[in-house]
Amino acid sequence: MTEQGTADPERKARAPSARADATKKRILSAAIEQFTLKGLAGARVDEIADAARVNKRMLYAHFGSKEELWLAVLEDAYSRKRNEERLLEVGSLPPERAMALLVAFNLRYVVEHPEFVRILNEENLHQASYIRQSRFVKSLYPPLLELLDQVLLDGVRKEVFREGISPMQLYITIVSLGHFYVANQYTLSTIFDVNLMHYNALAEREAHNIDVVLRYLAKVKV
Numbered sequence: 001m002t003e004q005g006t007a008d009p010e011r012k013a014r015a016p017s018a019r020a021d022a023t024k025k026r027i028l029s030a031a032i033e034q035f036t037l038k039g040l041a042g043a044r045v046d047e048i049a050d051a052a053r054v055n056k057r058m059l060y061a062h063f064g065s066k067e068e069l070w071l072a073v074l075e076d077a078y079s080r081k082r083n084e085e086r087l088l089e090v091g092s093l094p095p096e097r098a099m100a101l102l103v104a105f106n107l108r109y110v111v112e113h114p115e116f117v118r119i120l121n122e123e124n125l126h127q128a129s130y131i132r133q134s135r136f137v138k139s140l141y142p143p144l145l146e147l148l149d150q151v152l153l154d155g156v157r158k159e160v161f162r163e164g165i166s167p168m169q170l171y172i173t174i175v176s177l178g179h180f181y182v183a184n185q186y187t188l189s190t191i192f193d194v195n196l197m198h199y200n201a202l203a204e205r206e207a208h209n210i211d212v213v214l215r216y217l218a219k220v221k222v
Contacts, residue, residue, distance in 0.1 A: 024062050026052040028076060031069050036115040039122050040070050071130045075137055077119050081109060082140045091147050095155030099217060100210045107178035107206050111197065117182050145171065155217065162219045173216075177209040 030051035034043040045066050049056045063069040088105055090098035110117050123131055131137055148167035155161025181188075181196065189196045196205070 020062075023052075023054060023058065027054060027059055027062060027069070028072060031073050032076070032115060032119070035070060035073055035122065036118045040066075040126065045069075067130065071134060073119060074123060074131050075134055077116050078137045078140055081113075081116060082144070084109065085144070091150060095151050095158060096160055096214060098151045099155075099213055103174050103177065103210045103213050104206050106175050107181065107202070107209055110178045110182040111202060114182060117179060120179075121183060152217075156219075159219055161217045165217060170213075170217075174209075174213060177212065181205060 027048065030048045031043070033051065034048050037043075043066070045056055045059060048069070049059045052059070059069070063072055085102075085105065088098075088101055090102055093101065145167040148171060152161055152165050152167060152170070156163050185196045194201060196202075
């Protein structure tokens with residue numbers, strides 16, 4: 001406890017950092033919204049700054065440029081998804097249950113976070129020119145593929161999965177089943193005259209995706 005009128009050095013050191021972190025979070029949140037709505041080219045720095053309640057100079061001080069802010073948004077998007085994916089703890093589950101949970105998660109995540117789909121689609125329009133600069137995003141996936149490989153091997157040992165499945169190809173298939181569905185929800189809903197975002201439609205799609213993946217993985221009984 002400090003004497004009255006005497007500054008607490010530790011508290012003084014913490015305060016600017018806390019304010020800076022809060023400011024960065026507001027800028028990032030505003031950037032996610034603007035980039036999702038307007039893309040990289042259409043989003044304006046002054047609108048992002050206004051939405052974050054900061055001036056442009058402060059935005060540039062934290063992120064350097066609009067392009068660096070876009071890269072920060074990409075890293076944040078991938079990081080959030082991987083963090084939630086880790087919470088599934090699929091490595092501790094029976095292999096079929098682990099795969100079903102991973103498939104269901106990847107559909108539900110993009111349904112609940114359509115901004116993730118739009119941000120990734122935008123980066124693909126730029127041929128991954130920004131994410132290519134990020135060692136951080138690349139570092140997120142080797143542990144995931146290693147975990148998937150462990151689940152696959154466990155399934156082979158327990159004679160419920162067949163051998164020779166590529167963890168990378170399997171993961172691409174799993175995320176594709178959800179991503180395509182959400183990315184094309186409006187055209188597909190119109191073509192088939194059904195609301196694909198309705199609860200019943202999502203439940204049907206989730207069951208279908210799980211069935212597709214588990215049938216692909218299943219060991220053929222002889």
